[in-house]
Amino acid sequence: MGAYLIRRVLWIIPVLFVVSIITFSLMHAVPGGPWSKEKKLPPSVIEHLDQKYNLDEPVFIQYLNWVGPLQFDEGALQRDEADNLVFGGLLAGDLGPSYKYLDRSVNDIVADGIWVTVQLGLMSFILSVIVGIPLGVIAALRHNGIPDYAATFVSIIGIATPTFVASILLLVVFSIALGWFQPNSLDWRTDPSSWVLPVIALSLFPIAQIARYTRASMLEVTRRDYVRTAHSKGVKEGSVVVVHMIRNALIPVVTILGPLLAFLITGSFITEFIFSVPGIGRYYVTSIGQRDYGVIMAMTMLYAAAIAIMNLVVDVLYAYIDPRIRYS
Amino acid sequence: MANRTETLPAATVEVRRSSGLWGDAFRRLRRNRLAIVGGVLVILFVFIAIFGPYLAPWPYDYQDLDAVLANGGLPLPAFSPGHFLGTDELGRDLLSRLMDGARISMTVALVVQFVVLVIGMPVGAAAAWFGGRTDSWLMRLTDVIYAYPDLLFIILLSVALKETVFGKALDGLLLVFVAIGLTSWVTMARLVRGQLLSLKETEFVEAAQAIGVPSKKIISKHLLPNALGPVIVAVTLGIPGAILAEATLAFISIGATPPRASWGSLVADGQPWLRSFPHLVIFPALAIATALISFTFLGDGLRDALDPKLKGKQ
Numbered sequence: 001m002g003a004y005l006i007r008r009v010l011w012i013i014p015v016l017f018v019v020s021i022i023t024f025s026l027m028h029a030v031p032g033g034p035w036s037k038e039k040k041l042p043p044s045v046i047e048h049l050d051q052k053y054n055l056d057e058p059v060f061i062q063y064l065n066w067v068g069p070l071q072f073d074e075g076a077l078q079r080d081e082a083d084n085l086v087f088g089g090l091l092a093g094d095l096g097p098s099y100k101y102l103d104r105s106v107n108d109i110v111a112d113g114i115w116v117t118v119q120l121g122l123m124s125f126i127l128s129v130i131v132g133i134p135l136g137v138i139a140a141l142r143h144n145g146i147p148d149y150a151a152t153f154v155s156i157i158g159i160a161t162p163t164f165v166a167s168i169l170l171l172v173v174f175s176i177a178l179g180w181f182q183p184n185s186l187d188w189r190t191d192p193s194s195w196v197l198p199v200i201a202l203s204l205f206p207i208a209q210i211a212r213y214t215r216a217s218m219l220e221v222t223r224r225d226y227v228r229t230a231h232s233k234g235v236k237e238g239s240v241v242v243v244h245m246i247r248n249a250l251i252p253v254v255t256i257l258g259p260l261l262a263f264l265i266t267g268s269f270i271t272e273f274i275f276s277v278p279g280i281g282r283y284y285v286t287s288i289g290q291r292d293y294g295v296i297m298a299m300t301m302l303y304a305a306a307i308a309i310m311n312l313v314v315d316v317l318y319a320y321i322d323p324r325i326r327y328s
Numbered sequence: 329m330a331n332r333t334e335t336l337p338a339a340t341v342e343v344r345r346s347s348g349l350w351g352d353a354f355r356r357l358r359r360n361r362l363a364i365v366g367g368v369l370v371i372l373f374v375f376i377a378i379f380g381p382y383l384a385p386w387p388y389d390y391q392d393l394d395a396v397l398a399n400g401g402l403p404l405p406a407f408s409p410g411h412f413l414g415t416d417e418l419g420r421d422l423l424s425r426l427m428d429g430a431r432i433s434m435t436v437a438l439v440v441q442f443v444v445l446v447i448g449m450p451v452g453a454a455a456a457w458f459g460g461r462t463d464s465w466l467m468r469l470t471d472v473i474y475a476y477p478d479l480l481f482i483i484l485l486s487v488a489l490k491e492t493v494f495g496k497a498l499d500g501l502l503l504v505f506v507a508i509g510l511t512s513w514v515t516m517a518r519l520v521r522g523q524l525l526s527l528k529e530t531e532f533v534e535a536a537q538a539i540g541v542p543s544k545k546i547i548s549k550h551l552l553p554n555a556l557g558p559v560i561v562a563v564t565l566g567i568p569g570a571i572l573a574e575a576t577l578a579f580i581s582i583g584a585t586p587p588r589a590s591w592g593s594l595v596a597d598g599q600p601w602l603r604s605f606p607h608l609v610i611f612p613a614l615a616i617a618t619a620l621i622s623f624t625f626l627g628d629g630l631r632d633a634l635d636p637k638l639k640g641k642q
Contacts, residue, residue, distance in 0.1 A: 011471070018472045026481075029488040159624055160617035162572055164579045165595060168609065172602045266477050270576065285580055288483050296484075303477035311474070 005316065012308045016301060020090075023300045024066070027293055028059045034099030034291045053097065066090060066297060090301070096294040100287070106294040110280060110302070116188060117272070117279035121265035123199045128206035128260065133253070135207070136214025137246060143219060151211055158208025163267070167201040167274040188278060198275045202268055206260045213256055217249040224248075251322045258314030266303040353557070356633040363629020369622035377434035380427040385412070388428035389587035392419035406607045414607050416597060422608065425589035426615050432590045433571045433619055435498075436505055440570035441563045443509025448516025449559070455517070456524035467521075470514045482507040482573070486582055504583040508573050512566060519562050523555040557634035564627035568620040575616055591616045 035046045050056040068089020095106035139151035175181040188194050230240045269281030287295035396419040404415040413422040455466040485507045489495040495503045577583045578592030591612045598608030
């Protein structure tokens with residue numbers, strides 16, 4: 001297990017390396033640059049800006065500069081101190097300058113928003129799990145009964161409503177028409193009610209997925225011999241359900257939790273956009289439109305790392321809750 | 329001793345006609361009501377996608393400006409004369425635009441799953457067949473694609489290639505379809521690999537090998553038909569994901585170039601009118617919902633019908 005874990009963790013590095021190369025090449029294949037604006041800048045200004053930010057170098061060199069210590073063009077990189085452009089590179093923990101927000105570094109932008117995005121993702125994740133799993137369990141225990149149909153109905157709503165539709169409907173109904181919530185909350189830190197609608201909008205689909213998986217898995221387990229044995233030797237109904245059924249039924253459910261958490265953290269950008277949540281998700285789309293190279297790279301690397309790490313956590317968790325699984 | 333042999337009645341054994349894997353599966357599918365509802369709706373969507381332009385009351389980009397001006401420059405509400413589901417603020421008939429959206433969504437379903445099959449099946453089969461180094465390299469490739477944030481890749485690719493011939497094909501849609509396909513084939517590759525690997529170990533394949541069935545016949549008679557079921561299920565259940573991805577991208581105006589009407593862009597266009605003319609958002613949202621549900625029901629039904637583990641338990 002230890003060796004397996006180390007191998008999996010180390011494997012994340014080359015994955016991220018390839019992801020960064022693909023993104024860097026695609027990003028520079030996008031026509032235009034960070035200085036293309038509606039009001040055209042004179043060519044000499046663009047040339048100067050390119051020089052200042054080393055955008056006049058070949059893409060390959062730019063990539064090395066972005067990575068960091070591989071910089072063999074040191075003089076050009078560190079620049080004059082007056083310009084205040086000392087760029088350490090990714091490996092030094094420096095994500096570089098933003099070309100859109102010239103007074104801020106990408107590190108500042110990420111630091112400002114990342115915890116909001118992670119918080120939104122985690123809250124939605126917790127809500128999905130504490131609603132989805134009981135929903136699936138109850139549906140299976142009352143198979144073909146009213147609770148089953150009610151749970152199925154909730155799952156269908158969750159599957160059928162894309163996050164962007166859910167977000168705008170919730171926003172219009174509950175904050176604009178009914179006025180229960182502040183439409184554009186300005187105070188995410190102190191006002192917990194600002195989180196209610198975005199968290200619900202983001203959780204609908206995961207709740208449905210988790211409930212569906214849990215229900216199917218519980219129904220499968222109900223027919224197993226060990227459940228019948230437990231019943232026939234007189235184990236109380238409650239402990240059959242908790243000890244024998246739920247524990248075994250949750251094993252396949254865990255496999256989808258990793259992708260779902262990744263979906264919640266990397267897929268929240270539309271919800272953030274609609275509810276004006278001050279996370280990093282909104283830079284996901286705008287940075288590409290603005291050719292803000294540093295931000296694009298930062299977003300890709302953060303999200304790819306999040307997905308890779310969450311898959312790893314799920315695999316390890318899987319072995320922990322199901323002792324039959326052995327990794328080598 | 330009397331001869332009593334003549335009194336034995338002829339045994340009558342009723343032989344159920346052997347219906348085979350697919351016949352059985354179809355019988356089970358027919359008994360599943362939700363799957364039938366899903367299937368009928370899917371057929372309806374496909375029908376609208378093919379014949380939509382002939383059935384639609386108006387061309388999807390026709391602007392009935394007279395009607396809008398008569399209404400004070402505002403969108404027509406649903407059930408207006410001549411416009412059953414109303415119009416947008418430019419006088420474009422919502423029903424006709426929804427029908428064009430069905431065309432886009434069904435093409436997404438088709439093209440994305442085609443790309444997924446064309447890449448995913450050979451990669452998965454090659455990994456399972458050759459094993460060893462090929463297997464581990466191909467699986468590492470899937471790791472990279474899997475970790476790549478899907479929508480970011482699709483948006484980057486579609487912005488990068490927007491001005492090329494490829495980017496302009498099908499009103500800018502082909503590029504988005506292919507980009508969605510390129511991010512979705514990994515699951516298929518892993519599924520096919522897993523299926524083939526576990527089938528290779530099964531007793532019936534071993535038995536076939538033991539009695540000397542040539543490997544060509546083992547592949548065509550045993551491996552492929554048995555792996556095909558899960559592949560069909562994965563394709564069907566992958567369609568809602570593809571439709572959803574296209575609608576989400578269209579919502580942030582990536583993909584179909586106006587005046588084409590994707591369901592996602594209809595929702596985005598209707599958003600400012602949501603309070604006074606909710607039909608502009610509600611109907612496209614219902615169209616998306618119906619499409620997602622019908623493919624999910626059909627896929628679930630197919631899975632139950634094709635899963636031999638459930639045999640005899642229904």
